[in-house]
Amino acid sequence: MAKVSLKNVSFSYSDGIGLKNITISIRDGERIGLIGPNGSGKTTLLKLISGVLLPGEGEIYLDGVNLKRLDRRTIAQEIAVVPQQFDLPFAFTVKEVVELGRTPFFKMFAGGNEDVAIANQAMTALEIEPLAGRFFNELSGGERQKVVLAMALAQQPKLFLLDEPTAHLDINHQIEILDWVKKLNAEAAGRFYSGNSGQAITVVAAIHDLNLAALYFERLILLKEGRIVADGSPHKILTSELLSEVFSITVEIAPHPQTKAPQIILPVKDEKECV
């Protein structure tokens, strides 16, 4: 059974169309990259899957249950979201931020010792224990993103939704974060927490960098103006024809020397002028 399935989902913002007629089936353990120009609907799609936006038409199912029927708490026990913007108005420590990930399991009249232990495991998993006592707002961008990942991991989710997890990071940290995402997806089973019953964490991430998308995701969904243009392996999606149709650019595609993943070679507009 599909982890998440969207059937003919449409959504419109008050000022225009957001998404039109989206049908996707996401299987357990998949690692999916959403690509497309700005405003193509990547973030909207993630918000619909996480249930904070409700589809105007069509239905979304999580493990076969209509998302509309689930309350926030149940959804948050299944799905963790790493949003594009993550800022805190007050000086929380890293440990406190990671413990926020336990909110969906909070019981009003019970001690939270188990929650503290799970939050600690999540910090260990991402190797950020040395940061535990630091203030979140004083960390570098790369460190922050790891803390946010640890917080999401503390939710013990089956599905990770990431919105531009590498935005505003330098190339070194972009790779580090995506390596972590890949690891969480591949080794989730007993490594990070018990009780997962051997399932991998399914990952759906919106990502701008097409080369990174090809290197780190096994399935890409290409969006344009709220519609799915193509859905498949990087080899199928990253072709010069599709990219010129969607991004209006002319690019060449070359295989990555190690993995053979398609990589984009950017065009030079006028060779004579540059030489």
Next chain:
Amino acid sequence: MSCKRITIVISLISVLICCMIVASAIGTISIPMPDIIKMSLNKLPVFDFMPTWPSRWEDIIFQVRLPRVVGGALVGAALSVAGVLFQGLLRNPLADPYIIGTSAGAGLGAIVAMLLPLSLTFFGFGMVPVFAFIGALATVTLVYNIAQVGGKTPVVSMLLAGFVVGSMLSALMYLLITLFPERSFLRGGVLSFLGGSISVTSWWQLAVITPLIIGGIIVAWLHAPYLNAFSLGEEGAAYIGVEVEREKKLILILGALLTAAAVSISGLVGFVGLVVPHAMRLLLGPSHRLLILASALAGSSFIVLTDLLARTVLAPREILIGVITALVGAPFFLYLLRKHRREYTF
């Protein structure tokens, strides 16, 4: 709760008890503190000290000073926790019962209740707390609905709407006061209501608001983890499992209730709801379980002490407590802000 937190809470409780004893001791007649401790302990069945003090002193302590001291402590706790609630919910350290108009609403409600003849004769209780709560809740609901855009309530529009509605309600309050100058409807006069003053002269006046304030603080404490979640913004809170609209309504109602309970016995005391949560957040961090308890206790001590100053500095004249909270609180707050500015980043 960890060891560190228990230590902090116990120290704050001790500070509050000391403040209450000192405040009970000082007045036109000074009563030695050991005697106050002994006569208070005598109220418990296990203690039996020989009274070496005139029985008149017991009347002064238990019938005159203690009701006022306890009233002050309750006002301080209520306003501080209301401040924590509004600041946490709106993710804005500038939000407090005054900024978002709740106090003005409670104040208008209280004044209307005082103008109505029934205020004097309702089962011995004034209608003031009830009207203050209605005013505060109506204000919060109004502000909340004005600020709402497409099912969401952005913080900036909430603060702006709160400020504007609050100003309108204050204007109405002044208008009512001007229209009925002959009615001396406020104990201690209009000025002491507007400037704030702990007008408690008997235990009766605390009968209604005590359970409201203590109950309100307990509910707030139970919901503290959701307030932490609101630090991520409404959408962020939803992502970690908070039913945002339901939780937001509950927090706003609690804030209104606490504000109204305080306003009904003290008038409009400013600065506490802003400065106490700030100070506690700087000292102890923003995590709400501890913050709510610490702000309640520190707010209590703060008002007990400022009320002591208010009635002794220029005795027999009383200074408005709002004047003292601002004059004492502001420099203290600036000192903290300066000392801890590195941790105080938004």
